[in-house]
Amino acid sequence: MIAFLSALWLGILTSISPCPLATNIAAVSFLSKKVNHPRMVLWSGFAYTLGRMTAYVIIGIVLISSLAGIPATANFLQKYMNKILGPVLFIVGLLLLDIIKLNFLDFSISSERQNKLAEMGIFGSFALGAIFALSFCPISAALFFGSLIPLALNNNFGIAFPFIYGIGTGLPVVIFAIGITLGVHSIAHWFNKVTKLEIYMRKVTGIIFILVGIYFIWFHIIVSLV
Numbered sequence: 001m002i003a004f005l006s007a008l009w010l011g012i013l014t015s016i017s018p019c020p021l022a023t024n025i026a027a028v029s030f031l032s033k034k035v036n037h038p039r040m041v042l043w044s045g046f047a048y049t050l051g052r053m054t055a056y057v058i059i060g061i062v063l064i065s066s067l068a069g070i071p072a073t074a075n076f077l078q079k080y081m082n083k084i085l086g087p088v089l090f091i092v093g094l095l096l097l098d099i100i101k102l103n104f105l106d107f108s109i110s111s112e113r114q115n116k117l118a119e120m121g122i123f124g125s126f127a128l129g130a131i132f133a134l135s136f137c138p139i140s141a142a143l144f145f146g147s148l149i150p151l152a153l154n155n156n157f158g159i160a161f162p163f164i165y166g167i168g169t170g171l172p173v174v175i176f177a178i179g180i181t182l183g184v185h186s187i188a189h190w191f192n193k194v195t196k197l198e199i200y201m202r203k204v205t206g207i208i209f210i211l212v213g214i215y216f217i218w219f220h221i222i223v224s225l226v
Contacts, residue, residue: 006151007161010143011168013205016197017139020132024172044125045177049170051129053163056144060162063145064152077153083224085150086216089209092146095138096206129170139202147209 014020067077077084094100136144148165152158 053166
């Protein structure tokens with residue numbers, strides 16, 4: 001259960017991190033244009049989230065199946081996963097704390113194309129979610145490839161982790177869409193307030209990652225060498 005909650009938390013943290021947050025705000029602004037059609041806003045929000053989930057699930061399943069499906073790789077991971085996990089979590093923690101900074105080329109589409117997709121209704125919202133999910137930046141890449149995938153490989157039900165992660169990344173848009181449907185227009189103000197907490201939530205998670213990484217390094221690397 002803790003592993004599943006961790007996957008969900010990684011998705012939520014990704015959704016409110018600076019780079020993915022920008023794409024979610026863009027999606028929110030597109031949905032807001034349909035404020036006169038509350039039901040369409042709601043379905044578009046779900047479609048956007050489903051698009052993100054689909055992209056993450058496909059990437060995750062391909063990676064997890066490929067790594068776990070090759071006998072040599074599977075044996076290597078089974079033998080050394082705990083030793084690898086320590087340094088990986090430690091480095092991801094440093095990234096979350098901005099101690100290590102990386103330049104990352106984002107995959108993006110023009111505003112014109114984004115607007116065209118937004119005007120295509122549910123299908124366009126789905127495509128927008130899938131495309132935005134591919135816009136990996138340092139934080140989202142570290143959380144997905146550096147944390148979620150190793151976590152999934154170390155769990156018998158890891159194939160479901162990308163699905164849960166995808167739900168977390170789309171939650172802000174779904175919440176906003178539900179708010180519009182229910183007539184809670186002030187939810188946009190609440191959404192902006194929550195995003196301001198991102199830096200604190202990210203730093204707390206970064207510290208936890210570093211501490212867990214140190215634990216794995218100590219017990220699975222240093223102690224084994226003594």
